[in-house]
Amino acid sequence: xxxxxxxxxxxxxxxxxxxxxxxxxxxxxxxxxxxxxxxxxxxxxxxxxxxxxxxxxxxxxxxxxxxxxxxxxxxxxxxxxxxxxxxxxxxxxxxxxxxxxxxxxxxxxxxxxxxxxxxxxxxxxxxxxxxxxxxxxxxxxxxxxxxxxxxxxxxxxxxxxxxxxxxxxxxxxxxxxxxxxxxxxxxxxxxxxxxxxxxxxxxxxxxxxxxxxxxxxxxxxxxxxxxxxxxxxxxxxxxxxxxxxxxxxxxxxxxxxxxxxxxxxxxxxxxxxxxxxxxxxxxxxxxxxxxxxxxxxxxxxxxxxxxxxxxxxxxxxxxxxxxxxxxxxxxxxxxxxxxxxxxxxxxxxxxxxxxxxxxxxxxxxxxxxxxxxxxxxxxxxxxxxxxxxxxxxxxxxxxxxxxxxxxxxxxxxxxxxxxxxxxxxxxxxxxxxxx
Numbered sequence: 001x002x003x004x005x006x007x008x009x010x011x012x013x014x015x016x017x018x019x020x021x022x023x024x025x026x027x028x029x030x031x032x033x034x035x036x037x038x039x040x041x042x043x044x045x046x047x048x049x050x051x052x053x054x055x056x057x058x059x060x061x062x063x064x065x066x067x068x069x070x071x072x073x074x075x076x077x078x079x080x081x082x083x084x085x086x087x088x089x090x091x092x093x094x095x096x097x098x099x100x101x102x103x104x105x106x107x108x109x110x111x112x113x114x115x116x117x118x119x120x121x122x123x124x125x126x127x128x129x130x131x132x133x134x135x136x137x138x139x140x141x142x143x144x145x146x147x148x149x150x151x152x153x154x155x156x157x158x159x160x161x162x163x164x165x166x167x168x169x170x171x172x173x174x175x176x177x178x179x180x181x182x183x184x185x186x187x188x189x190x191x192x193x194x195x196x197x198x199x200x201x202x203x204x205x206x207x208x209x210x211x212x213x214x215x216x217x218x219x220x221x222x223x224x225x226x227x228x229x230x231x232x233x234x235x236x237x238x239x240x241x242x243x244x245x246x247x248x249x250x251x252x253x254x255x256x257x258x259x260x261x262x263x264x265x266x267x268x269x270x271x272x273x274x275x276x277x278x279x280x281x282x283x284x285x286x287x288x289x290x291x292x293x294x295x296x297x298x299x300x301x302x303x304x305x306x307x308x309x310x311x312x313x314x315x316x317x318x319x320x321x322x323x324x325x326x327x328x329x330x331x332x333x334x335x336x337x338x339x340x341x342x343x344x345x346x347x348x349x350x351x352x353x354x355x356x357x358x359x360x361x362x363x364x365x366x367x368x369x370x371x372x373x374x375x376x377x378x379x380x381x382x383x384x385x386x387x388x389x390x391x392x393x394x395x396x397x398x399x400x401x402x403x404x405x406x407x408x409x410x411x412x413x414x415x416x417x418x419x420x421x422x423x424x425x426x427x428x429x430x431x432x433x434x435x
Contacts, residue, residue, distance in 0.1 A: 001233065001281075001284065001304045001307075001308055001309075002233070002277055002278050002280075002281040003281070004281055004282065005099075006099075006102070007029065007031075007098055007099060007102040007278070008029055008281060008282055008420070008421075009029070010029065010419060010420055010421045012027075012028050012029060012102070012106060012421075013028070013106070013107045014027070014028040014051060014052065014105045014106060014107065015105065015106070015107050015108070015109065015112050015116075016028075016051045016052045016054055016105060016119070017052065018052030018053040018054065019051045019052030019054075019105070020052070021052070022422070023422070024052055024053075024422075024424070025050075025273075025414065025423065025424025025425065025426055026050035026051055026052055026053075026273075026423075026424065026426075027052070027421045027422070027423060028051065028102060028105050028106065028421075029279065029420075029421035029423060030050065030275065030279050030421075030423040030424070031049050031050070031051065031098055031101055031102065031105075031276070031279060032049065032050050032238070032273040032274055032275045032276065032279065032425070032426075033047060033048070033049055033078070033083055033086075033130065033238065033273070033274045033276070034047070034048050034049075034050065034055070034127055034130055034272040034273050034274065035047055035048070035081065035082060035083060035127065035128045035129070035130045035131075035272070036048045036055060036120070036125040036126060036127050036128070036272070037125070037126055037128075038120065038124050038125065038126070039124055039125065039126045040126075041126075044059075044081055045081045045082075045128050046058060046059035046078075046079050046080065046081060047059070047078035047079060047080065047083055047086065047130075048120070048125070049101055050122070050273055050426075051105055051119075053121060053122050053123070054119040054120065054121060054122065055119065055120045055121075055122055055125055056101065056105075056115070056118055056119060057118045057119070057120050058075050058078040058079050059079035060117070060118035061075050061079075061115070061118050062075045062076045062078075062079040063079075064114055064117075064118065066104065066111060066114055066115060066118075067097070067100045067104075069096065070092060070093050070096035070097075071093075071096040071097045071099070071100035073089065073093060074086060074089055074093040074094065074096055074097035075097055075100075077089055077093075078097070081128075082129075082130065082131050082132050082362070083130050083131050083237075083274070083362070084131050084132050084361045084362040085361075086237075087131065087216065087217070087218040087219070087237045087361035087362055088218070088219055088220075088361040089218075089219070090218060090219040090234070091218070091219070091234050094218070094237065094276060094278070095278060098276065098278055098279075127179045127180065127181075127272035128179055128272075129177060129178065129179050129270065130179075130216075130240075130272065130274055131216060131361070131362035131364075132362050133174040133177055133362055133363065133364045134174065134360050134362060134363055135171065135174060135359075135360070135363045135364075136171070136172040136173065136174040136177060136268070136363070136364045136365075136366070137169050137170070137171055137172065137352060137363075137364075137365050137366070138169060138170055138171075138172045138212075138244060138260075138264070138365075138366035138368060139167055139168065139169040139343065139348055139365060139366060139367055139368045140163075140167075140168040140169060140368040140369075141167065141341040141342055141343040141348070141367050141368045141370070142340065142341055142342060142367075142368055142369055142370050142371045142372075142379070143159070143163065143164070143342040144340065144371040144372060144373055144377075144378075145368065145369040145370070145371035145378070145379065145380065145383065146159055146163055146168075146342075147159050148371060148375075148378060148383045149380075149382065149383070152382065152386075152387045153252065153255075163342075164293055164294050164342075165294060165297065166351065167300075167343040167347055167348055167351045167352075169348075169352070169365075169368075170259045170260060172244075172260075172264060172265065172268065172366065173264070173265035173268075174364070176265055176266060176267050176268060177268045177269075177270060177364070178267070178268070178269060178270075179269070179270060179271075179272050180241075180269060180270070180271050180272055180426070180427060180428045180429045180430070181429055181430075182267060182269045182429075182430045182431070183430070183431045183432075183433060184245070184266065184267040184430065184431075184432060184433070185266075185432075185433055185434065185435050186203045186204060186207060186405060186432055186433065186434060186435040187203070187204050187207070187247045187250065187262070187263075187266040187267075187435070188201065188202060188203050188204070188435050189201065189204060189247060189250040189254075189262045189263065190250065190253055190254070190262075191204070191205075191249040191250055191252075191253050192252070192253045199253060203435040204247035204248075204249055204250055204263075205249055205402065206247065206248035206249040206382070206388065206401075206402045207245065207246075207247055207248075207402050207403040207432060208245070208246045208247070208248050208380050208381045208382050208402055208403065209243055209245060209246070209317065209379070209380055209381060209403070209409050210243060210244040210245070210246055210368075210369040210379060210380050211243070211315060211317050211334060211336070211369055211370050211371075211379030211380065211411060212241075212242040212243065212244055212366045212367045212368060212369060212370060212379070213239050213240070213241065213242055213313065213315075213338060213366075213367040213370065213413070214239065214240040214241065214242035214270050214271075214364050214365065214366060214367070215236060215238075215239055215345055215348065215364070215365040215366075215367065216236070216237045216238055216239070216240065216274055216362065216363075216364055217235055217236060217237065217349075217359045217360065217361060217362065217363040217364070217365070218235055218236060218237035218238075218361060219234070219235055219361060220235065220358060220359045220360040220361055220363070221235065221353055221358055221359055222358060223356060223357075223358040224356040224358075225353075225356065225358075226299075226350070226353045226354045226355075226356060227349055227350060227353040227359075228299075228350065229299065229300060229301065229302045229305060229346050229347065229349075229350040230302050230304065232345070232346035232347075232348075232349035232350045233277055233345060233346050233349070235349055235359065236277055236345055236349065237274065237276065237277075237361075238274040238275050238276040238277060238279075239274065239275050239277070239280065239311075239313075239345075239425075240270050240271045240272075240273060240274050240275070240425065240428075241270065241271035241315075241411045241412070241413050241425050241426075241427070241428035242268065242269070242270050242271075242366050242367070242411075242428065243268070243269045243270075243409060243411055243428055243430055244264060244268050244366055244369075245264075245266070245267045245268065245269070245430065245432075246260075246263055246264055246380070247262070247263040247264075247266070248263070248382050248402070250262055250263040251263035251264070267430065268366075269428055269429070269430035270364075270428060271411070271413075271425055271426050271427060271428040272426065273425055273426045275423065275425055277345075279423055280311055280313070280415065280423075282415070282417070282419075282420035282421075283311055283312045283313065283415040283417065283420070284308035284309075284310070284311060284312075285308065285310045285311070285312050285339050286306065286307060286308060286309075286310065287305055287306055287307075287308075287309035287310045287344050288306075288310075289342075296347065299350055299351075299354055300343075300347045300350055300351060302346070305344055305346050305347065309344040309345075309346055309347070310338070310339050310341065310344055311338050311339065311345075311415075312337055312338065312339045312415060312417070313337060313338040313339075313413050313414070313415055313425075314335070314336075314337055314413065314414050314415065314416065315334075315335070315336050315337065315338065315370060315379070315411065315412070315413050316332060316334065316335050316411070316412045316413070317332070317333050317334040317335075317379065317409065317410070317411055318330045318331065318332050318333070318409070318410040318411075318412070319331045319332075319333050319392075319394070319400065319407065319408075319409060319410075320407065320408040320409070320410060321394065321396075321398055321400070321404070321406070321407050322406040322407075323396055323398060324394070324395075324396055324398075325408070327396060329395060329396065330410070331392075331394045331395055333381075333384060333392060334376070334377060334378060334379055334384065335376075335377065336370060336371065336372035336377035336378075336379060337372065338367070338370055340370070340371075340372045340373060340377075341367060341370060348365055348367075349365075352365070371383060381400070381401065381402055381403070382402075385400075385401045385402075388401040388402065403432050404432075405432060405433055405434045406431070406432070406433065407431070407432055408429060408430065408431040409429070409430055409431075410427050410428070410429045411427065411428040411429075412424070412425070412426075412427050412428075413425035
């Protein structure tokens with residue numbers, strides 16, 4: 001587990017003034033990574049680090065020769081069009097670059113004049129998916145979501161007996177993952193209408209959201225070599241926001257016996273910024289199971305994971321309908337925390353590799369929908385509306401059971417507690433249009 005060090009000091013201030021605002025997502029204690037270029041330009045995409053309302057252009061930093069040693073090697077890797085090379089270098093290189101940037105961005109740093117020339121305002125940036133995602137695995141780590149969905153799909157058997165023993169997941173489609181701002185068409189597929197004896201083909205009428213986090217793998221493992229839970233987080237580069245859009249009517253018809261397929265592969269939206277596990281270190285909390293639940297099997301258990309394997313990341317979902325957009329308003333439909341997840345990041349990595357599966361730099365895990373213990377903390381419309389039976393009442397008098405054409409969904413995430421600097425993830429936004 002990551003130990004606190006000088007980069008986490010809540011008293012640190014930056015010479016980038018906007019990084020010192022109390023409500024910024026990107027203070028000097030955060031320093032998340034993205035891939036960007038200037039809007040409207042033909043520049044090459046390259047790695048960047050957020051500081052306040054600015055981006056540290058890592059290609060410019062590398063060209064200027066500001067860092068040497070391990071930090072210099074890391075910044076050269078991060079200057080490329082995707083972050084895979086940086087991810088492959090491993091934790092020591094990531095930490096060396098984080099420390100070098102932290103020191104160079106602090107008030108009074110001697111490198112300020114040279115580093116200031118490497119800043120690009122975020123309002124001028126266009127983002128891309130930060131890594132070449134070779135494989136995407138979507139997990140199912142919220143027992144509350146699994147139970148709520150189970151009641152709707154299998155009223156007589158809502159929670160399968162394996163759920164509390166094994167981190168359930170399925171392999172998704174990486175080609176349709178896009179960065180925040182994604183606009184996609186309503187999916188078309190087969191559904192079985194109520195009372196019908198044969199399916200029909202048409203646009204999904206039950207398009208849903210899934211509030212998730214994305215976990216980017218850094219250094220991989222060789223085929224046939226499992227990653228022990230004690231080393232699992234050494235292989236994790238960081239965490240982003242993720243919305244795994246879902247067509248519930250298509251899902252209901254197709255999901256047995258092999259699980260989701262066309263109901264999930266049409267779009268997945270991620271935030272541009274990846275917050276490193278180092279930045280999240282102050283927000284670790286104990287991993288705890290409800291009394292009476294089975295404890296994890298030995299390969300999914302460690303003292304460190306029990307002590308601080310969970311993360312208290314606050315999450316919020318906002319819905320923006322065309323009418324709300326025109327009125328300059330928004331409807332918040334969910335607030336919850338990642339601390340409620342039934343399985344931790346380390347457990348996901350350990351389970352994914354226990355059979356010898358090889359992970360690679362840039363692979364992405366989805367956490368699964370992160371619903372909390374009460375329905376107002378549910379991370380999907382199918383839960384919030386009890387399967388569409390109880391429509392959401394929006395502030396302007398509109399209602400929603402599932403998404404309509406023109407609706408946008410915005411996911412935000414942040415960490416905040418006394419004695420630590422508030423850090424955030426930016427936002428993850430997507431919009432559905434007519435098929």
